[in-house]
Amino acid sequence: MHKNSRRGFMGKAFGAVAGIGAIGSLVAMKKTWDPLPSVKAAGFTTLDMTTYEENQLVTEKWRGKPIFVLKKSAEMVAKQTEEQKKRDIIVDGSHYMIAIGLCTHLGCIPAYNASEQGFLCACHGGQFDFTGEVTKVPPPRGFDIPPFKIYANTVVLGEAGPEYTNMKDTGVTL
């Protein structure tokens, strides 16, 4: 009897330990299956729009692609045509060009010349203005604009907000 109850106690204790171990293993396995936090966030890039200087190109990264961010000065905004204004991304009253920094010809990365306020693609001589529109072929169209959504002073790339959807619907970007 004494022996039996001891065996019963040992069995229960072992079962409890094994049970905890099994739960621990399941938790560990679930952690392995879940995507890492960095992977979950990989589709999105958040830009703090308060950090950019007028007419200074900054190249950010989104889904492995270079993203050009150019804050326009009041003088740049004033000289834009109606067509160019359609590409403007306005955050807290400031105007920006935000675009995928790849030439729409064959994908080279054009360089920005701040004094000329334009881009030159060294591969085949394509040129773009500071709004991202083509000024010299062979690029077939202006820089593509990534999906974006404006939240107060930030822009999240990878989310399609109403301003982006409107650009797509009106053919401003592909």
Ligand code: FES
């Ligand atoms: S890749 Fe830019 S002009 Fe050809």
